[in-house]
Amino acid sequence: MYYKAFHVNAVANVTTLDDGLVSQVDAPVHVNAVIINSDATEGNIIECWIGTKRVAEIYDYCLDTAEEAAVAGLSTTKIGRLPIDLDVPAGSIFKIGSRCGATGHHIYGAYEYTETT
Numbered sequence: 001m002y003y004k005a006f007h008v009n010a011v012a013n014v015t016t017l018d019d020g021l022v023s024q025v026d027a028p029v030h031v032n033a034v035i036i037n038s039d040a041t042e043g044n045i046i047e048c049w050i051g052t053k054r055v056a057e058i059y060d061y062c063l064d065t066a067e068e069a070a071v072a073g074l075s076t077t078k079i080g081r082l083p084i085d086l087d088v089p090a091g092s093i094f095k096i097g098s099r100c101g102a103t104g105h106h107i108y109g110a111y112e113y114t115e116t117t
Contacts, residue, residue: 038063
């Protein structure tokens with residue numbers, strides 16, 4: 001199992017994606033999950049993409065946030081690990097990002113993946 005960190009500084013009124021996890025010809029990857037946290041809940045939609053295909057989306061309201069953790073500790077009802085369970089074809093990139101409304105935010109975490117060769 002491998003982990004690759006990510007951080008997205010999501011800007012208001014646009015979709016911002018990270019650089020992603022590249023699936024190489026000699027080392028294709030299978031994304032098991034995304035470990036994720038948001039700095040605040042703003043009603044933005046977190047998206048996961050493989051190439052030009054959106055493969056997951058979830059409101060940031062469903063995620064653990066640093067804001068809430070500072071006050072009450074991590075939630076037992078919100079998501080900190082988003083299961084993905086998808087192979088990323090060789091030559092493609094798995095990306096995560098945020099489709100923001102009027103308020104930007106930060107998401108950060110790590111891709112949890114395995115090489116499939």
